Amino acid sequence: MKNRISWRVATVSSARWETGSARTLVLDVPDWPGHLAGQHIDVRLTAEDGYTAQRSYSIASAWPGSLEITVQRLEDGEVSPYLTDVVEPGDKIELRGPVGGWFVWRPDRTAPVLLIAGGSGIVPLMSMIRARGLARGRQPFRLIYSVRTPEDAAYADELRLRVREDPGLDVHFVYTRKAPEGAGTPKRIDVATVNSHGWPPDFQPDCYVCGPTGFVETAADILVALGHDPKLIRTERFGGA
Structure with a gap:
């Protein structure tokens, strides 16, 4: 082999x-x-x-x-x-x-999980969501997914289906340029978003943040400002063509 x-x-x-x-x-x-x-x-x-x-x-x-x-x-x-x-x-x-062995999630982890994705940063986080579903995990998962428009959201249909069928999974979309009707005004991820749709720091969730460098730095800073343990925040920046 x-x-x-x-x-x-x-x-x-x-x-x-x-x-x-x-x-x-x-x-x-x-x-x-x-x-x-x-x-x-x-x-x-x-x-x-x-x-x-x-x-x-x-x-x-x-x-x-x-x-x-x-x-x-x-x-x-x-x-x-x-x-x-x-x-x-x-x-x-x-x-x-x-x-890679650091930016990974293993199904034997029991802590709540907070996933924050910017654009195509959703890809490794989707692997985590799918791994949880495959293992029938009970760890509560929350995903905050920032995209420019609804058309830019990868796996959107699967995510909506999993929210219905995988107990304990919640997904919140943030639209930065064009939001669907009823979703509010387009905006970037901010403290209010993470505070409302993430986990309280007292829950000591495992946090995974993936996306462009500026997005990842902003999201990680927000998590720390809200009181999350930096040791529980794992980040991955993407680039290259």
Whole structure:
């Protein structure tokens, strides 16, 4: 069996659009060792002239189950436009992983969980939600999900279904540019949002924050200001194309 840091050849078994610019790839990887919710993989593309480009992508799925990544297209990117607009089922890509051991959630944890996502930062947090559902976990989960518009919310239908079917899961959307009717005025995440839709610090929740650097820093500062233990706040910033 290959080491997890070795490069493997994966076959794209299926693909689906989550939003107009985010696409999920379901990957068939021989001898995949399994993964924890919150881990990521490295993807490497090689051009005919030998030029390579490599990017990291969070795993969206829970294990045991399929290996899925959701890729947000960046128009000036080297890798994401290929994965969103070119790759088709049956194509092969190189990857290695799983990678990461700090920004992870394990089903044997019993503490309440607060997830705060900005844009495509939802991907590793969705893996945690799916892992909880797969394990039929009773840990209370709350997700605060900030997106520009309703159309930019990945997994929106699945999240609404899980709120109904997975007891103890609550989801609150924050819209920064255009909000649906009845959702109030568009705004950015703030102290009032986290105070109203997160957990009180006295509950000592495990907090996971993922998104662009500015968003993550703001959300983490809010959590600390509200009295959350910094040791229980785990952050992950994303970037790259």
